[in-house]
Amino acid sequence: MTRPEPATAVGTGGVKRGLADMLKGGVIMDVVTPEQAKIAEDAGAVAVMALERVPADIRADGGVARMSDPDMITGIVDAVSIPVMAKARIGHFVEAQVLQSLGVDYVDESEVLTPADEAHHIDKWAFTVPFVCGATNLGEALRRLGEGAAMIRSKGEAGTGNVVEATRHMRAIRSEIRALSRMDPQELYAAAKELRAPVGLVQEVAESGRLPVVLFTAGGIATPADAAMMMQLGAEGVFVGSGIFKSGDPARRAEAIVRATTFHDDPDVIAKVSAGLGEAMVGRTTTDMPEHERLATRGW
């Protein structure tokens, strides 16, 4: 995947993956207005995700969910000094071109929006702006990397306030990585076929025991303890969508989730910041969720 670089170059794998490295150990928060973006920044978010409706509302409203209005995105870009991410529909490369032109720092090719292409994800190598993509398992993560993603987030089930799917996906990715590490090198070709992933990436993961990019968690994180559990399960950072601004006291909850992410291995700190946070978002169970309501099955 490496190409010879000229003396000075923009949009290299190094600078794309590098920004995700700088976000490690941090919390990225969904915001729908400049005011919410400021609350997120004040609470210590490392970046904000600018979108028109949080996933819980997208779920409730139904219909087709698309890229946000450029005015709304630039309003948020102007309001904060931290990086701004924005979502494009799966396969909608023109929405991604628009987001790059607006100067967003990361594009999320997201299953939370309605997919625009049922066969092809965006060719992310063609862009200067880096991409983050969702994955439910290792094969899916590696397919996205093959297309040029520079950061992966486990999908979870956005807009539910229920961490169970995030847990399932993070455990799946991590245990599949461990399985690769234990294999004989000769077995990796068949493993690549099984995972439906590029063999070069499979070999790289087997060798290093980790993804070659940063792995965050997403989709259902609603409490400081949720965030800390995902970090202990091996996430390198946390996306929180509806969990903050659908709760009773967003500013305090945001700050508490940031602190619990930093001190994810210290139950005393998590206990302290979890106290008196007010109402968490109303969650919903996913076991009885009909197939067509599941966002994590979008993308492949």
Next chain:
Amino acid sequence: MSAPVGVLALQGNIPEHLDALRACGAEAVPVRRPSELAEVAGLVLPGGESTTLSKLLEAVELLEPLRERLRAGMPAFGSCAGMILLAREAIDARPDQHQLGALDITVRRNAFGRQVASFESDLAVTGVAGGPVRAVFIRAPWVESTGRGVEVLARVPGSVAGPASGKVVAVRQGPVMATAFHPEQTGDARLHDLFLRRVRDSVAAG
């Protein structure tokens, strides 16, 4: 070296700095608490989000102990966000951003532009032998002005067009050094080695 070297571990690119220090033979430990800061002979302030790091430093009550150690001459090395925090003044930062003031420099935050302008380049660094360093700049600052006593270690090459050309991107003042780029990103530990030499001198001087 008897005492370990710390990496400020509140947020950001922490494992890569720990790895680079260990590759140079140092004992490296993460620092998140005042008690941990008290144990280290020097501190790396990693790349990350300077706004976030500034808030967390205050929230976990590390800000004043860190200022105190720096005033007492603890060696420190900041990359990118770390450089911004160590500076006396930062332009285009939030007004409530904390400055540690260990380097008499003014930095401009996100000076090169947003992420689409992030770049990498070969860079000659004073004090680093063996050819240029591959410097990775990510939403990086540059040094707008330096006070007396600040040694310039590197500038953006003149071949880079526009306002960035020739801007100062690595400095040292006494025991404190900083780079606008990320030496921890490339597996080249020569700048960490330069920093560790300063830590050893400081330990030897007692």
